[in-house]
Amino acid sequence: MPMTAALKTSVVERFLRYVTVDTQSAEGSSTYPSTLKQLVLLDQLARELKELGVVDAARDEHGYVMATIPPTTRKLNVPVIGFLAHVDTSPEMSGANVKPIVHRNWQGNDIVLPDDPTAVIRRSENPELESQIGNDIITASGTTLLGADNKAGVAEIMAATEYLTQHAEIPHGAIRIGFTPDEEVGGGTTYFDVHKFGALCGYTMDGAGRGMLEIETFSADAMTVTFRGFNTHPGFAKGRMVNSIKVAADFIGRLPKDRLSPETTQGREGFVHPYVVDASVEKTSVRCLIRDFSTPGLHDKEKLLERLAHEAAGAWPGATVTFKVEESYRNMKEVLDKHPKVADHAREAIRRAGLELKETAIRGGTDGSRLSFKGLPTPNIFAGEQNFHSRFEWVSAQDMEKAVEVIVHLARIWEERA
Numbered sequence: 001m002p003m004t005a006a007l008k009t010s011v012v013e014r015f016l017r018y019v020t021v022d023t024q025s026a027e028g029s030s031t032y033p034s035t036l037k038q039l040v041l042l043d044q045l046a047r048e049l050k051e052l053g054v055v056d057a058a059r060d061e062h063g064y065v066m067a068t069i070p071p072t073t074r075k076l077n078v079p080v081i082g083f084l085a086h087v088d089t090s091p092e093m094s095g096a097n098v099k100p101i102v103h104r105n106w107q108g109n110d111i112v113l114p115d116d117p118t119a120v121i122r123r124s125e126n127p128e129l130e131s132q133i134g135n136d137i138i139t140a141s142g143t144t145l146l147g148a149d150n151k152a153g154v155a156e157i158m159a160a161t162e163y164l165t166q167h168a169e170i171p172h173g174a175i176r177i178g179f180t181p182d183e184e185v186g187g188g189t190t191y192f193d194v195h196k197f198g199a200l201c202g203y204t205m206d207g208a209g210r211g212m213l214e215i216e217t218f219s220a221d222a223m224t225v226t227f228r229g230f231n232t233h234p235g236f237a238k239g240r241m242v243n244s245i246k247v248a249a250d251f252i253g254r255l256p257k258d259r260l261s262p263e264t265t266q267g268r269e270g271f272v273h274p275y276v277v278d279a280s281v282e283k284t285s286v287r288c289l290i291r292d293f294s295t296p297g298l299h300d301k302e303k304l305l306e307r308l309a310h311e312a313a314g315a316w317p318g319a320t321v322t323f324k325v326e327e328s329y330r331n332m333k334e335v336l337d338k339h340p341k342v343a344d345h346a347r348e349a350i351r352r353a354g355l356e357l358k359e360t361a362i363r364g365g366t367d368g369s370r371l372s373f374k375g376l377p378t379p380n381i382f383a384g385e386q387n388f389h390s391r392f393e394w395v396s397a398q399d400m401e402k403a404v405e406v407i408v409h410l411a412r413i414w415e416e417r418a
Contacts, residue, residue, distance in 0.1 A: 011159035019140075020100070022095050022096040022097075023037060025182050025185045032181075032182070041154075045179050057177075062191040063180070075173075077418050078174075078414060080200055081410070083177060084205070085157055085206060086184070087151065087180070087181060088150075090145065093391060099144075106136065110123055119392065126386070152395050156403040170408070172412060172415045188367040189374065201377045202376045203379060204366055206367075209386070210396075217362040219294065220330075221302065221327055222287060223323060224326075227251070227309075231280070245279045260272055271290075275288070293331055346379055346381060352405075
């Protein structure tokens with residue numbers, strides 16, 4: 001399927017506009033979305049969809065934008081499919097006053113970001129750049145993130161919508177569009193109504209390099225380990241004080257040093273990760289992330305933490321320990337394996353775009369994890385984003401254009417095979 005120059009202009013132009021809107025989400029917010037500024041872009045997207053002729057585009061009270069590209073097929077049995085992306089950017093790096101820069105016809109040089117000359121995207125440190133010689137690389141200016149995670153996906157879905165609404169001769173079924181807030185703070189699907197979305201399956205456009213398809217994620221829990229001691233005046237504490245901070249430190253010191261941590265694992269290896277400590281003499285809580293590609297693997301790691309915590313508490317007479325486990329998300333492969341067409345059609349769309357298919361397991365989660373278990377099987381397709389959550393973030397214009405192709409091919413494949 002040839003792609004027009006107008007379409008290519010659309011995806012880059014849209015992306016360059018969207019990244020200038022500050023949509024950073026916030027941890028610990030009492031509102032939904034976590035920051036109201038996300039609504040600025042969500043409302044803008046709803047307006048632009050209507051301008052493209054997608055008349056039912058609307059933003060609801062939770063911030064979700066949903067819309068329908070009407071079917072063009074004469075077939076009556078074509079499933080409704082959906083494409084989704086999130087508008088928020090990570091709290092880890094400023095997303096305000098983003099100044100995108102297009103480095104056209106990049107020739108392999110290190111990319112110095114002008115607002116901070118010490119910020120350099122080095123070819124030697126970014127192997128994904130090796131395939132980008134001659135392409136247009138988009139970065140921020142050195143003091144903010146770029147926002148390709150996930151505004152590249154937003155722009156790609158919008159560009160594909162524009163193309164499909166202008167080319168009614170392309171046969172496809174009804175296509176649902178969804179833009180969501182708060183993915184970066186774990187709340188992207190909190191109020192997402194799968195029944196209202198009304199699709200057989202969805203595809204998040206939120207992956208990295210071209211050709212990437214992700215159908216498997218970590219399964220994830222969070223465990224809070226709380227140690228209790230006894231506090232009294234330190235001048236009169238002999239034989240009485242039990243310092244829960246020291247008990248917690250003992251527990252952390254018992255964790256394996258050569259395995260089961262983020263810094264010692266890769267590939268399909270899971271880990272436990274203490275990442276927040278709330279400490280006082282009387283009570284100290286250690287919050288731990290637990291990750292594995294299987295649910296039984298999660299439970300094994302939880303039992304390990306419980307054993308080590310009990311050992312630590314036992315080494316400090318008078319100390320006690322309690323546990324709280326919260327489910328975060330589960331490996332979406334458990335759901336997608338029951339719906340093989342969803343991934344198979346995505347594989348074919350990537351091949352039709354002339355790309356080498358690359359399948360990986362995500363050492364993390366996506367909105368697709370929770371959506372899949374809510375009844376919307378949702379694998380993750382590349383959007384082109386690289387070095388996300390940092391000021392070294394970049395994306396290739398050509399990768400975004402290929403992602404648009406994949407969306408259009410997917411729409412056709414579902415119609416062909418209905």
